[in-house]
Amino acid sequence: MQITFRYTSQLATAAGAAEEMVEVENGSSLVDLLRDLAAKHDTDFSKFVVDKDGNVAPTLVVAVNGSQVSFEELVSLDKDSEVMLITPMSGG
Amino acid sequence: MSELSELDRAIYEWQLDVPGFGESGQRKVRSATALVSRIGGLGGPLAFQLAAAGIGKLILAHGGNLRQDDLNRQILMRWDGLDKPRVESAAKTLANFNPNVEVEIVNANVSEGNAADLVARADVVFDCAPLFEERFLMNRECIGQGKPLIDCAMYNLEGHVFPIVAGRTPCLACLFPETPPHWKRRFPVIGAVSALVANVGVMEGLKLLAGFGESNIGKMIHLDSSSMEMRKIKVQRRPDCSVCGPLK
Numbered sequence: 001m002q003i004t005f006r007y008t009s010q011l012a013t014a015a016g017a018a019e020e021m022v023e024v025e026n027g028s029s030l031v032d033l034l035r036d037l038a039a040k041h042d043t044d045f046s047k048f049v050v051d052k053d054g055n056v057a058p059t060l061v062v063a064v065n066g067s068q069v070s071f072e073e074l075v076s077l078d079k080d081s082e083v084m085l086i087t088p089m090s091g092g
Numbered sequence: 093m094s095e096l097s098e099l100d101r102a103i104y105e106w107q108l109d110v111p112g113f114g115e116s117g118q119r120k121v122r123s124a125t126a127l128v129s130r131i132g133g134l135g136g137p138l139a140f141q142l143a144a145a146g147i148g149k150l151i152l153a154h155g156g157n158l159r160q161d162d163l164n165r166q167i168l169m170r171w172d173g174l175d176k177p178r179v180e181s182a183a184k185t186l187a188n189f190n191p192n193v194e195v196e197i198v199n200a201n202v203s204e205g206n207a208a209d210l211v212a213r214a215d216v217v218f219d220c221a222p223l224f225e226e227r228f229l230m231n232r233e234c235i236g237q238g239k240p241l242i243d244c245a246m247y248n249l250e251g252h253v254f255p256i257v258a259g260r261t262p263c264l265a266c267l268f269p270e271t272p273p274h275w276k277r278r279f280p281v282i283g284a285v286s287a288l289v290a291n292v293g294v295m296e297g298l299k300l301l302a303g304f305g306e307s308n309i310g311k312m313i314h315l316d317s318s319s320m321e322m323r324k325i326k327v328q329r330r331p332d333c334s335v336c337g338p339l340k
Contacts, residue, residue: 008247008250009248010247010274012248047274058268059269061268061327066323066326067326068327084314084325086252086312088272089246089247089250089251090221090222090227090275091221091244091245092132092134092278092286
């Protein structure tokens, strides 16, 4: 099924878009999804999603349908789900 | 809590009529001190609106002199303040706007040396700093001292506001447990975006101070001015958070 991934701040800049439709297999874990997503993109994007060891970046915040989820969680997604990947911002 | 003067009633007349805010809310705001860390693109319009709302006292902490490339967004500044301390320009603007708001300026950024004292003297803290080291410091002090922290941030056409209350919500270190390795000090932004985020931050602060409306503590309010969409993200507390984890 196709799921909407929404990107913020530097991640949106790296993706060149604020959202992307991603093909997701039923039963996928969030960690696997994020690793697959990182592999699809270049390092300008993937560095915000996974670290050099392939672990999910600690400063990436993932929200599903408006609630933050932990990477270890088994999240059930359906075709109407929105996954939001939030990277840090600051003042200035 | 101090009573409103006749002058207060005259200045704040329009907002005294706001249901749920009224005289009681105005007295609470008028009796409060707000610390604003950095008074640039975010903190400047934020401090301006707090002064307009009739905050009792502002403590403005920001080191360094005004530069030309500050002027697309730092609306407390004035052209004749170039190459002079930003806090002086800000204090002058605020005094011209409303001399009945007490303003204390600190020509230094929040640091290990001053964070505890600055937070101790405030009822609410607004974090508008560009460096995560400063943001984490304020988060630590606010959690430790039980002071509400309104975390405000921006990038490009987006921003977020995250109101934090010690013991009741996740903290900034729950959200970002370490300094983001790829964050850059210099980033794209339009002044109207920083002002938009600042005004949302002010409203969350005023609601906490005066106890009206629906507070969004523990939620990240994400604003995207490109599409003009707003989303609220319920943030999770990290049980192993190094800052707020020990709190019950």
